[in-house]
Amino acid sequence: MKPIISIKNLVKQYSYYKKQPGLLGSIKSLFHREKLYVEAVKGISFEIQPGEFVGFVGPNGAGKTTTLKMLSGILYPTSGDVDVLNHKPFEREPEFQKQFALVMGQKNQLWWDLPAIESFLLNKAIYEIPDALFKKNLDELSELLDIKDILDVQVRKLSLGQRMKCELVAALLHSPKVLFLDEPTIGLDVISQNAIREFLKAYNKEKGATIILTSHYMQDIRRLCDRVIIIDHGQLLYDGTYDALHTQYSDSKTVEFTLANRVDAKEIEVFGKILSQKDRTFSIKIPREKTAEITGKILEKFQVDDIVIHERDIEEIIEEIFTDKKMRD
Numbered sequence: 001m002k003p004i005i006s007i008k009n010l011v012k013q014y015s016y017y018k019k020q021p022g023l024l025g026s027i028k029s030l031f032h033r034e035k036l037y038v039e040a041v042k043g044i045s046f047e048i049q050p051g052e053f054v055g056f057v058g059p060n061g062a063g064k065t066t067t068l069k070m071l072s073g074i075l076y077p078t079s080g081d082v083d084v085l086n087h088k089p090f091e092r093e094p095e096f097q098k099q100f101a102l103v104m105g106q107k108n109q110l111w112w113d114l115p116a117i118e119s120f121l122l123n124k125a126i127y128e129i130p131d132a133l134f135k136k137n138l139d140e141l142s143e144l145l146d147i148k149d150i151l152d153v154q155v156r157k158l159s160l161g162q163r164m165k166c167e168l169v170a171a172l173l174h175s176p177k178v179l180f181l182d183e184p185t186i187g188l189d190v191i192s193q194n195a196i197r198e199f200l201k202a203y204n205k206e207k208g209a210t211i212i213l214t215s216h217y218m219q220d221i222r223r224l225c226d227r228v229i230i231i232d233h234g235q236l237l238y239d240g241t242y243d244a245l246h247t248q249y250s251d252s253k254t255v256e257f258t259l260a261n262r263v264d265a266k267e268i269e270v271f272g273k274i275l276s277q278k279d280r281t282f283s284i285k286i287p288r289e290k291t292a293e294i295t296g297k298i299l300e301k302f303q304v305d306d307i308v309i310h311e312r313d314i315e316e317i318i319e320e321i322f323t324d325k326k327m328r329d
């Protein structure tokens with residue numbers, strides 16, 4: 001199948017002028033300005049097939065937003081190829097604009113002083129959405145996101161979660177095939193995060209939309225994305241399935257158990273590194289291949305009230321990938 005998104009050796013260099021501090025600095029810089037460059041994206045390549053839900057992960061400043069902006073045509077790449085839906089995004093052809101959407105959790109695209117419905121109607125005009133389709137999509141989306149009764153409320157009066165839901169509706173009214181989501185759950189409470197996750201999951205499944213999602217909440221990635229792309233300092237560190245990420249990097253598991261009686265930590269240490277201890281509850285790291293053997297020994301030696309074996313969290317794994325890289329650099 002031909003990929004719906006494809007980038008090859010994509011590079012983005014930002015240039016800006018160094019400003020000397022203070023008023024004198026400002027005056028000096030009128031005559032002599034020193035130009036500085038940052039390479040935010042340093043040659044990234046990947047291909048995404050129709051219908052994929054990809055998690056795009058990396059620490060602050062990794063180049064995620066810059067990449068999404070190049071994919072949606074807001075930024076012109078310094079070099080490399082970018083192809084989305086058979087278009088060069090930076091050419092901003094109307095035919096392309098009608099087929100994708102970009103939602104940024106940190107930016108408000110709705111009119112602040114107007115009710116959300118007014119912004120929706122504006123999008124209807126911009127994207128030339130036929131009446132029947134507009135009505136159908138609006139009904140469906142506002143039902144799914146449970147915002148029917150707030151469509152007439154001024155956006156500035158909405159809660160963050162309600163506003164984010166309205167942002168999503170605004171972005172999806174024209175039935176885009178490709179969706180770029182830049183931290184859509186940022187700052188939301190757990191319930192709203194879940195509501196948005198469930199919605200995105202269903203949207204991807206039912207409409208077959210292709211989605212790239214960036215998030216610092218690993219729950220988002222874990223629940224939604226089969227595939228994960230990890231970048232750091234503008235470079236690709238990992239591209240593969242979520243599951244492979246686990247097996248590749250996780251040669252250990254975590255065993256958490258609560259003992260019936262108080263036991264000295266020294267007696268536990270022999271089984272594995274203690275990650276945490278709270279009263280009679282211990283969490284230890286053990287080699288994957290010794291899971292059965294070690295848990296058996298613990299159960300044999302102590303009276304155990306409760307025992308759980310976990311795969312390691314993706315947070316831990318990603319942190320390990322970044323630390324490994326730093327040590328190699």
Ligand SMILES: Nc1ncnc2c1ncn2[C@@H]1O[C@H](COP(=O)(O)OP(=O)(O)OP(=O)(O)O)[C@@H](O)[C@H]1O
Nearest residue numbers: 014016038040058059060061062063064065066067
């Ligand atoms: N307009 C700009 N001018 C100059 N440098 C920029 C500009 N926008 C971003 N940068 C720099 O480019 C790098 C990548 O930024 P980007 O916003 O893409 O990171 P990010 O992965 O989205 O980070 P975060 O997780 O914090 O959102 C950073 O070093 C940032 O300071």
Ligand SMILES: [Mg+2]
Nearest residue numbers: 064065066182
């Ligand atoms: Mg960003």
